[in-house]
Amino acid sequence: MIIEPKIRGFICVTAHPTGCAANVQHQIDHVVIKGAIPSDRKRVLVLGCSTGYGLASRIVTTFGSDADTVGVSFEREPAENRPASAGWYNNRAFENRARAAGRKAVTIEGDAFSDAIKAETIEAIKANLGQVDLIVYSLASPVRTDPKDGVTYRSAIKPYGQQVTSKTLNTATGEVSEITVEPATEEEAQATIKVMGGEDWELWIKALSDAGVLADGFRTLNYTYLGSELTWPIYHKGTLGKAKGDLDRAAKAIRATHGENSANVVALKAVVTQASSAIPVVPLYGTLLIKVEDEMGLGEGPIHQIDRLFREKLQGEVTLDDESRIRVDDWELSAPMQKELEKRWAQLTTETLPALADLPKYREEFMRLFGFAVGGVDYSKDVDPRVVE
Ligand code: NAD
DSSP: OOOOOOEETTEESOOOHHHHHHHHHHHHHHHHHHOOOOOSOOEEEEETOSSHHHHHHHHHHHHHHOOEEEEEEOOOOOBTTBOOOHHHHHHHHHHHHHHHTTOOEEEEESOTTSHHHHHHHHHHHHHHTSSEEEEEEOOOOSEEEOTTTOOEEEOOOOOSSSOEEEEEEETTTTEEEEEEEOOOOHHHHHHHHHHHSSHHHHHHHHHHHHTTOEEEEEEEEEEEOOOOTTTTTTTTTSHHHHHHHHHHHHHHHHHHHHOTTSEEEEEOOOOOOTTGGGSTTHHHHHHHHHHHHHHTTOOOOHHHHHHHIIIIITSSSOOOOTTSOEEOOTTTTSHHHHHHHHHHHHHOOTTTHHHHSOHHHHHHHHHHTTTOSOTTOOTTSOOOTTOOO
C-alpha cells in the first residue's frame, strides 16, 4: 500500500515503515560517528523504548557502549492494509540493526504498568541478560491502571491552584492566540501523579529486586522536564510538574533502599515527541526554541541529548543538582538562551511567528516522528506495512 500521513489532533494515526527505519538508522549513525562511550553497564532495560527519549537511550547504550537490551513499549501491530504504530516500526528496525551488530535486543510489547508485563519482562531478562545493571524509565502515557486495585487513572495536563492565561499556537494553521486553562481539581492532580509520578518506577525496581535480576551496583534513571519559566504556569507548576516532583520522592526512596548511586532523575530539554506535542503552550515554546537554539548552534534532538547524557554527564564523578538530579537541560536553560526566548515570546503574534520562530521545522520534526518527511525515502512506493528493513 501507499502510506500517507493522517493527522488527527495531536497525533498522526499512520506511520511509514521505511521512514521509521531511516530515522532509527540516522540516530545510530549519530552515535557511531562520535565513537565508543566507555561504560560497564552492558545489560540494560529500557521502559518506553520505542520512541523519543527511550528509543534514543536504547540506541546510545547499544551502539555507544555495546549493551544488550530488553525494551518495553506499547504498540499497535500492523495488518495487511493498516500500518503499525511508529514505535512498532522503530522497535523492529532497532532489533534488526542491533542483532546485525552482534547485540541482543528483546522487546516486550504491552502495558508496562501491569503485573503481567513486569513478569514477562523479568523472564526475558533472566533468559537473555541474566541481570540488569541499568534501568531507564522513559514511559510517557496519559493513562494508567493501578495493578493493585484495577482502578484506571487519567492524567489532566492543567495548571494547579489557579487558572492560567497564556499564548498558544495552533500548529496546523500557524495562528497564535490566547488560551485560558482552568486549574485542575484535586482529584485530577492526584490522578496525574498516579499516572506520571514515581509509583510505577518504584514498583518496577521492587519487582526486579524481588526477582533477583538487579545486578549489584545497578543504576536507574527517570526522565523529567523542568523547563523554561515561560512554560512553568502550565507545566512545572501544573499537574504534570507535580507528578514529575513525585519522581524526586521516588528516587530518594529507591536510593534509601538500594544505595546512594542507585537512582537519579535526569532533567532533559524540550524536544518534539508524541508526548510533548499534546501539552498546551509547549508547541509554541518548541517552535521558538528550535529557531533560537539553531541560531546559537546548540540545536539538539533526543539522540543528541541522550548521547551527551551517557558520553559526558555519566562519566567519572557524576555532577548532581541539589535534588540529586542530573542536568542535561543546561543549554536550554542557559541565561543567554532564556533571555532571547523571553524577548521573542513577548513579541509573538500570528504575524511575527514566521520571523521569530520556526514552525516549518517543528512540523517537519513532528512528521518525522511517524516516518514521514524523512529525506531519501520514496513515499510513492508501494510498501507492505508488515515489513521493516
Ligand atoms: P514518547 O511519547 O516519545 O515515548 C513514550 C514511550 O512510552 C513510548 O515508547 C511508548 O510506547 C511508551 N509507553 C506509553 N505508555 C505505555 C504503556 N502503558 N506501557 C508500555 N509502554 C508505554 O515520549 P518522550 O517525550 O520521549 O517522553 C519520555 C520521558 O521523557 C517522559 O518521562 C517525559 O516526561 C520525559 N521528557 C520529555 C521531554 C520532551 O520534551 N518530550 C522533555 C524532558 C523529559
